[in-house]
Amino acid sequence: KAGVTQTxxxxxxxxGQQVTLSCSPISGHRSVSWYQQTPGQGLxxxxxxxxxxxxxKGNFPGRFSGRQFSNSRSEMNVSTLELGDSALYLCASxxxxxxxxxxxxxxxxxxxxxx
Amino acid sequence: xxxxxxxxxxxxxxxxxxxxLNCSFTDSAIYNLQWFRQDPGKGLTSLLLIQSSQREQTSxxxxxxxxxxxxxxxxxxxxxxxxxxxxYLCAPIxxxxxxxxxxxTGTRLTIIP
Numbered sequence: 001k002a003g004v005t006q007t008x009x010x011x012x013x014x015x016g017q018q019v020t021l022s023c024s025p026i027s028g029h030r031s032v033s034w035y036q037q038t039p040g041q042g043l044x045x046x047x048x049x050x051x052x053x054x055x056x057k058g059n060f061p062g063r064f065s066g067r068q069f070s071n072s073r074s075e076m077n078v079s080t081l082e083l084g085d086s087a088l089y090l091c092a093s094x095x096x097x098x099x100x101x102x103x104x105x106x107x108x109x110x111x112x113x114x115x
Numbered sequence: 116x117x118x119x120x121x122x123x124x125x126x127x128x129x130x131x132x133x134x135x136l137n138c139s140f141t142d143s144a145i146y147n148l149q150w151f152r153q154d155p156g157k158g159l160t161s162l163l164l165i166q167s168s169q170r171e172q173t174s175x176x177x178x179x180x181x182x183x184x185x186x187x188x189x190x191x192x193x194x195x196x197x198x199x200x201x202x203y204l205c206a207p208i209x210x211x212x213x214x215x216x217x218x219x220t221g222t223r224l225t226i227i228p
Contacts, residue, residue, distance in 0.1 A: 004158075033215070043204070043218040056215055090158055092216075102208075104149060104216060106159040 002027065004093050004107035012113045018079040021110045025072050025093030032074040033104070034066060037088040046089075049074055078112075086114045117142045117209050119219035127225040128195060136190040136222045138205035143183045145207040149216065150179050150190050152201040159204065162190070195226045 005024045013019050025032050034046040045058040049068035066076040072093075078085055088111050092104040118141045128134050138148075147166045151159040163179040165172045165188065171180040178191040188205055202223045206216035 006158075035216075035218075042220050043206075043216075045215045045217070048215065058215075088156075092159075102147075103161055103164045105161055106151070108158040111156070 004091060004105055006089075006091055006107040006110050008110060009108065010111045010113075012115065013081050014115050015081055015083060017081050018077065019081060019112060020075055020077045021089055021091075021112075023074045023076075023091035023093075023107060025074070025091075026105055029093035029095050029105075030072050031094045031096070031102075032068055032072065033092045033094075034074070034076050035090045035092065036060075037090060037109070038086075043090070046076065081114045083114050085112065087112060117145075117207060117217040119205060119207065119217055121203075121205060121219035121222050123222060124220065125223040125225075127227060129227050130195060130197060132195050133191070133193050134195055134224070136192070136203050136205075136224070138188040138190070138219055140186045140188075140205075140207050140217075142207075142209060143186050145183065145209055148179075148181055148188050148205060148207045150177075150188075151204045151206065153204060153221070154201050162203075192224075197226045197228050200224055200226045 007022045031050045033048040035043050037043045048056045052068045063079045068074045088109045090109045092106045094102045094104045120139045122137050149164045150162040153159050163172045165181040176193040181188045202221040204221045206218045
């Protein structure tokens with residue numbers, strides 16, 4: 001069974017540009033969450049999607065957005081990039097959105113560098 | 116707001132030793148708690164998931180315990196190996212029906228051959 005895949009693995013952008021990252025969950029998983037990891041702030045929750053609906057959102061500005069498709073694949077978009085957006089972006093998938101028992105599996109991440 | 120603390124921040128031990136990593140959290144109303152490892156520049160690998168109704172969970176040389184009332188979890192690694200070198204993160208899921216993991220800052224473990 002394939003794991004969580006993320007594309008691209010590395011990205012270099014300049015300030016002011018926008019970027020779209022993609023995440024394909026484990027087959028059969030319907031929940032996808034996104035996290036940002038930086039040396040200073042650690043791992044921070046961005047948002048979570050379940051059945052094409054955003055269920056929960058972290059404390060990030062509106063420049064960060066996402067969506068989920070009917071096949072559970074998810075994309076996140078960052079507009080008007082800032083230097084501080086440089087980070088490792090991780091997505092995680094879980095089976096059915098039931099938090100009572102739901103192991104989460106992470107992808108390898110997308111390393112975004114903003115110049 | 117859930118806050119997670121992991122102590123120590125870094126740990127170096129000789130190969131073969133047993134060790135314990137600590138995790139504490141402020142909000143005891145959690146559904147479960149997951150332990151992960153992260154190798155430099157890589158994603159997170161799930162190690163163990165402990166449900167709130169469980170006290171411990173074992174996988175190979177790893178044993179994780181959970182004490183909800185005191186807001187603590189420990190990860191015990193037996194007979195450590197150089198391949199165990201990584202950053203270990205604990206993450207509780209809070210009790211309000213969503214998938215949000217709250218992470219600690221992790222313990223960076225180095226096993227000395």
